[in-house]
Amino acid sequence: MKKYDIAVVGAGPVGSTFARYVADNGLNVVMVEKKREIGIPLQCAGLLGQKIKEINVLPDEYVLNQVRGAYIHSPSNNMMKVGKENVQAYVIDRVGYDKYLANLAVDSGAELLMNHKVIHSDLNGCIETKETKIQADIIVGADGHSSTLSNNFNEKPRSFMAAQYLIETDIPVFDLENVHLHVDDLISPGFLWTIPLTSSTARIGLFADMNYTELNNVLAKLMATEPMFKNARIIQKYQGYIPKYDPKKKIVDEKTILLGDAASQVKPTTGGGLLIGFECAKIAAECATKAVEMEDISYLKEYENQISKRFRNELRVQIEVQKIFESMNNQDLDEMFTKLKQGNAEELISKYGDMDTQSTLIKEMIKNGLLFSIVPKLLTRRIMGLWK
Ligand SMILES: Cc1cc2nc3c(=O)[nH]c(=O)nc-3n(C[C@H](O)[C@H](O)[C@H](O)COP(=O)(O)OP(=O)(O)OC[C@H]3O[C@@H](n4cnc5c(N)ncnc54)[C@H](O)[C@@H]3O)c2cc1C
Structure with missing residues (x-):
């Protein structure tokens, strides 16, 4: 031995x-x-x-693209644009x-x-x-x-299942500096992503509490309805699991x-x-x-x-955020987007948002009252309690 x-x-x-x-x-x-x-x-x-x-x-040789922001889409395609001047993420x-x-x-x-x-x-x-x-x-x-x-x-x-395609288009359609994220009650608390690699290739995928066939159906629907995927070809399919x-x-x-x-x-x-x-x-x-x-x-x-x-604290905040998304249907999600846009959330998210740490943004949303306007008071209080 x-x-x-x-x-x-x-x-x-x-x-x-x-x-x-x-x-x-x-x-x-x-x-x-x-x-x-x-x-x-x-x-x-x-x-x-x-x-x-x-x-x-x-090392730079493993960086395919650099991203500065995101387009976040509601179920009825109300869209928020968030981002910063400097690089926010590497692909x-x-x-x-x-x-x-x-x-x-x-x-x-x-x-x-x-x-x-x-x-x-x-x-x-x-x-x-x-x-x-x-x-x-x-x-x-x-x-x-x-x-x-x-x-x-x-x-x-327990895990979520994930599916992803590498896709290619004949003409350059992808905005290299931004990813697209789509939310929908069908896949909550998961979401759909489109991550550009070049102006004509991207990784599109999602994770959700679904099986592989169901995930593929969601991706097929996205490809059929989003104009930027018109005539896009699937080069490769991938699947995997994300632990809960x-x-x-x-x-x-x-x-x-x-x-x-x-x-x-x-x-x-x-x-x-x-x-x-x-x-x-x-x-x-x-x-x-x-x-x-x-x-x-x-x-x-x-x-x-x-x-x-x-x-502990960051993950507890994220679990609460996840619960909020899980509890919302598409109508709620659309209403939330409308309220967020009215409350100038794009600016707030651009300033305080970070893809890995959400507690800073949530604190700011509590401070300026925006969180109260989109989720029930009870939930807001529970989230506030996490910092006590
Ligand atoms: C579709 C998808 C998209 C994702 N996107 C992102 C993203 O954009 N950003 C991000 O940060 N994370 C992302 N993740 C999550 C990320 O991939 C994982 O968190 C990461 O791979 C975890 O690394 P790990 O080394 O812990 O485990 P793994 O990468 O799973 O590595 C585990 C290793 O253990 C080996 N192994 C397993 N069992 C045995 C055994 N019995 N004996 C010997 N070897 C064994 C496996 O072969 C494997 O090489 C994504 C996950 C999926 C599925």
Whole structure:
């Protein structure tokens, strides 16, 4: 049986980032990945908030486009335009980026076992693939939304299903600087996205509590009704799962910790998991390094505490926002858009909005009374209570 300080199950972007950090700290680490090729198939819209540059490395060669704002469409196509002067988000080559992050971890000294599916794990630091057995001081479950390791101490996780197309048009129709987001009660709390890669190619997709056929029907309807998709061709279809954020999920048990999608570390409103996953990877690496160096796994509990301290409030606000959207039918959504536009929300969202952190904007909407005008008083009070 091979022995390591740390074994990471899953060489996705979050697992690889964690492995790089602990390898840089001088620990003996192995990544165990079931795929033959990192990052394939693509399961991402690849939209990362500009804070990514502070949170992780992102070389320019993986940036396909830079976005400054968004057109947000109501069900009856009432539209709000929000944005800023400077770049708000990067559209990335996610497959290339995943490979890059895994290579960085290897360059830092992590061992990578490809084509090794973990079929058994226990809480004492032992994992098994068909080919090998590994013993480690700490096991990190970075094995995605249906994590095998999570099953050792959590109930089966719940996820949204997502579908996405890469589409191409004959003539340039896409505004490169803006994404389009569509809301509709059929897919709430999910939404539809159109993310331009070039002026004639885009990723269009959605996540919702639906099956794959239903998701495809929604995309087909969007393509048939939106003028910019007239004569667009589907180049490729993708599908995937987005974990439902679960505040009660246990992310540490004995020698095991969960990270990234496996820990349901996703933003409830956007389904985005990369930025939050990378931040969690950094915190996890610091705690895991201490635990190995001090030969005391009680330091792993620090990971849980620090994550909770860092994200609890923001995620609670986002859950409330998600609940508001879930409770609204299309008429409510349309009325909300009208009120928001009347209340000058485009300016407010442009000033305080951030795709990864919504609590700042919500606070401002409470301050100027706009939130009271669009959601019942009871809900507003509950949201205000989150800051007490
Ligand atoms: C359609 C779609 C669009 C999205 N768009 C965005 C977006 O625009 N921005 C954003 O921030 N997030 C987005 N996300 C979410 C984002 O893709 C995830 O949050 C991110 O991939 C999580 O990274 P991870 O490393 O935790 O897990 P994953 O990327 O899922 O990696 C897990 C790895 O573990 C491996 N693995 C699984 N089981 C085993 C096993 N038993 N043994 C060995 N290896 C195993 C897998 O092969 C995989 O390589 C999107 C998701 C979907 C589905």
